[in-house]
Amino acid sequence: MKNGLEDVIAAETQLSDVDGEAGRLIIRGVSLDQIVSTATYESIAALLLDGPTERHFSLAEFGPRLGEMREHLFVHLTALDSAALGLPPVDAMRALIARLPDGDDFEAALRLLAAPAVFLPAIIRLQAGQEPLAPDGSLSQAADILRMLTGQLPSKEQTAALDAYLVTISDHGLNASTFAARVVTSTHAGLTSSVLAAISALKGPLHGGAPGPVLDMFDAIGTSANAHDWLSRALDRGERLMGFGHRIYRVRDPRADALKEALRPLVSAAQVDRDRIVLAEAVEHAALAILKERKPGRPLDVNVEFYTALLLDALGFPRGSFTGVFAIGRTVGWIAHAREQALEGRLIRPRSVYIGPVPQAA
Numbered sequence: 001m002k003n004g005l006e007d008v009i010a011a012e013t014q015l016s017d018v019d020g021e022a023g024r025l026i027i028r029g030v031s032l033d034q035i036v037s038t039a040t041y042e043s044i045a046a047l048l049l050d051g052p053t054e055r056h057f058s059l060a061e062f063g064p065r066l067g068e069m070r071e072h073l074f075v076h077l078t079a080l081d082s083a084a085l086g087l088p089p090v091d092a093m094r095a096l097i098a099r100l101p102d103g104d105d106f107e108a109a110l111r112l113l114a115a116p117a118v119f120l121p122a123i124i125r126l127q128a129g130q131e132p133l134a135p136d137g138s139l140s141q142a143a144d145i146l147r148m149l150t151g152q153l154p155s156k157e158q159t160a161a162l163d164a165y166l167v168t169i170s171d172h173g174l175n176a177s178t179f180a181a182r183v184v185t186s187t188h189a190g191l192t193s194s195v196l197a198a199i200s201a202l203k204g205p206l207h208g209g210a211p212g213p214v215l216d217m218f219d220a221i222g223t224s225a226n227a228h229d230w231l232s233r234a235l236d237r238g239e240r241l242m243g244f245g246h247r248i249y250r251v252r253d254p255r256a257d258a259l260k261e262a263l264r265p266l267v268s269a270a271q272v273d274r275d276r277i278v279l280a281e282a283v284e285h286a287a288l289a290i291l292k293e294r295k296p297g298r299p300l301d302v303n304v305e306f307y308t309a310l311l312l313d314a315l316g317f318p319r320g321s322f323t324g325v326f327a328i329g330r331t332v333g334w335i336a337h338a339r340e341q342a343l344e345g346r347l348i349r350p351r352s353v354y355i356g357p358v359p360q361a362a
Helices: 041-050 059-079 089-097 106-127 141-150 156-168 176-185 191-202 211-221 224-236 254-268 274-294 304-314 319-344
Strands: 016-019 024-027
Touching: 024 041, 024 254, 041 059, 041 141, 041 156, 041 319, 059 089, 059 106, 059 141, 089 106, 089 191, 089 319, 106 141, 106 191, 106 319, 141 156, 156 254, 156 304, 156 319, 176 191, 176 319, 191 319, 211 224, 211 274, 211 304, 211 319, 224 274, 254 274, 254 304, 274 304, 304 319
Parallel strands: none
Antiparallel strands: 016 024
16 A cells, blocks of 8 residues: 555556656646747647647637637626635635536537636636626637736736746646546546546645745745745744645756746836845745755755746736636646546546454454
């Protein structure tokens, strides 16, 4: 028995490969560092759902159809009541997604790709006392999300930054939420059920719920000069440094570098707080030095959460919504894995080892 299924192979996949020793992420045969600077949400969705060669739909057709589906789903916001709006954004979003019909066809997949992109910005605005904005199907997914969030057309730098984030986190091997999606799919429950299970796994703080606390850490540190002492005291108290370390990567998380690079155009265009970036770089430098000194036998480097927090904050997302934004990007990976499981897998039914009391012989 391996606790946490550590190193247990549970599926074969053509979707992504996470090489923790080399610090490399491959999505459908393409390295992340090769794809992230030019890919859009639409192109990564096409790659994951159709593969690098076979095409069941053209990219030119996919974008408009996704835009039409966003417009179609806006009516579901009427179901949001005060109880739902009192929930964290990801929970309110999950409640709306639960209204969507189950299915296994492309139309069902399209609904689920569009739904979080529409629901999350609307929930954020409603919780802030603002009216939600209807989708504009003529825009790309990333541009429309930002427009529905802020009420303004985003700059090209902002759209590219969100696209880079959505591409970077689109798929990442057999993580907890993806495994949950595959388990549910293996019962033939349908794509909506699979995505709901995945969101439920994602919201846990050990999986997708950690980027927000990175900003809390920055707020507590305050200035670059305080970084070393604050981090040292945190480790003295036995606290975890948010944004450092990963279950799989033994070296630097390649997604961290991709998102750090995606921030640069925002900095150059003065669309992000430069002082925040300077503070983040000081925290990164100090933390890596302290961790190397205190935990020399344990590889702890920057993970995806560190620069996710900076990027999403710069784009205007409140930190309590970060898990929901993660779900927008990862849904395409969940659906791709669900389709792969349905086509090539079987009912997932592992065994357990009973260690409880046994009846005494008569």
